[in-house]
Amino acid sequence: MEIFATGLNYKTAPVEIREKLAIPEEKYSEILEKISLLPSIYEVSILSTCNRVELYGLSDNIEESFEEILRLLSSYSGLKVEELKKYMFLYRDRDAIAHIFRVSSSLDSMVIGEPQIVCQFKDSFSKARESKAVKHVMTRLFDKAMNVSKKIRTSTGISRRAVSISYAAIELAKKIFGDLSDKNVLLLGAGEMAELAARHLASAGVRHIFVSNRTFEKAVQLADEFGGSAIRFNKLFEFLPEADIIIVSTGAKEPILKKEHFKKIEKIRQGKPVFIIDISVPRNVSDDVNEIENVYLYNIDDLKMVVDRNLEERKIAAESAKILIDEEVAKFDRWLKQLQVSPAIVKVRNFASEIKDYQLKKLFEQMPYLNEKERENIELAVNSIINKILHRPTMYLKDKATKENSEFYVDIFEEMFSPKWDFRKRMDVSLKKGRKSEK
Template structure:
């Protein structure tokens, strides 16, 4: 049994091609049914996000399955000018397992360490499970992928350093104040960047959040979404002294807060620390304000510097994460190799038992004078002889089933004994026998 993945991602295809292959969640069942209708596919799963579309399949014939999966992707594609095939990748067996584990662990993501892909993969697995597309191998593979992602997050620092502007602002605020619980926040502007930063701050259990914008209604809408309070734009300077953290990103096109204004604010605060993040371009806060004691001002370039340093930290953590993935790939590959062993042993036993019965019947037919006890003794001896003859070959087959070179031994055994084991029986019985795998 083989695992195969065919797909494309932000690494291999531009967005104008990726968007032609997006499988919307509302019609996910139809593509899944089409996947399972392919003759070479025994189990299947579709992972479709803005950055990747991937078809996962379990098959006896990976070559034919690969051809059929490419055909399915072509059939699902909307009309477009770009050729599909040059942008597709195809991976099988250990390479496919490694790819899935890296995807789950966000090592293959556009933003290294981002958490969204794991949730998207879990949703894809749930959809495949609900449609009956997941079988014994996918039921083992996907939980192992989730467990690998959990190990990567718990044993490395890959997700501990902010790599977005909005979250980098929160990280800097925590460096200054430590615990942000109860701190008063002022958001100047109601754009996307302000909202993202505000949402991150709210998760830190900040206290009052004041929102102001030139259009009061937009300020009210944002305040409602984050549980804050809107302030008229003309009035916000009178509330500045209340704010421990100020974030500004407006299209005002000039300075909203001068150094002199902020000196007065710090006096009103009796020199209590104040943190200002100016992510507007052009800047909204006079850079000279940085000379004021207990006032910490950062602009977009400062945040980008933090992000660059954090990306470097994530890349270092990724090296350790890759080691974890390698360990888990070998663990799962070892289990997968054992799936070939049981059908082979069953077929070998069946063949030897049939030969034993034939020879026993032929022998006993010429020994009609023997008593029933003698007949049973001869039959017991024949069973014992077969078991002894098979003991060493089966011991070696079982041992080599765990080794990377095991397929060579299995194929040798098939040829020596002319065996054609069925691949289906026994798969379900192998679930839950690997220590520690849910």
């Protein structure tokens, strides 16, 4: 049995291919069931996001499983097998385990450290478990993957730094104000990034959000989403003194907010800081606004510098995470190899248990006067002797399972306890045959 990981992602396939393979919620169970019923696959889970469609599983013939998966996905997507094959990757054993750990830890994501993949990974496994498509081995692997993900996030801080323009704005706002719960936000314009920044601010618990847009209906619609207030564009400057954080994103060709606007409200603000994020291109806030004390203006290039710096820090954290993943892959691989020798160990222990039961039965028949407690003590002592005798060969086999040529040692172990070496039993059989022939 081997672990495998196969599929395609943003590194191996363009979006027009990925979208054909994407599995919607209503189709997920059907596709999962079809793949889990493939004869060479014992356990399987599917992860389908906008950036990847990947399958992780356990197989007794990975090449056969890969070909069967290709045919099934070809039928589902309408892509020819040969075309699909160009975009599909296939990892096995340690490479597969390492890939699964990287995905769960967001080291394989387009944006390193992004948190969404953790929830998507966990959700995909929950669905596979509910469908009984995963059992002991893959359950252990996914639990370990989530554990590795948590360990990487807490020990490397890989997801602490903002790597989106909108979230970088929030990070800067918190540096200026600290607590945002008593701050008012003015959203000027309804650009996508400005709207997203406002959403982040709303989730950070700001007091109130005002929205002003040239199209008033759009301002009303957006304000309703935030539980805020819409302001007519020509009334904008009346509300300027109320704003602690201003997000500007309009299509204007020249500055809307200028130095004189903030000079007018200086006394009203009584020295309270104003944080302005100008995401407009061209810029909608004049540079000289920054000359006013306690007014902090950042444009999209300033935010991009924050994002780039944070991305570099995440890349450094990712290098530390790779070392941790290598260690965890080695541990899981060792457990998996030791698991594969378990049948041989169980067979030997069952053999020892049969001998024990037979000998104790004979002993207790010869000593009928023993009470129940005495019999229990004798049985405990015999069990202890068997466990101590078998402990060393068991540990020896588990150790050899992690080395090369492990099958060689398993064969020797099983051969040692083969019935063919039980000469006394064979002699007893031959003696009985001889007595019958004499008669």
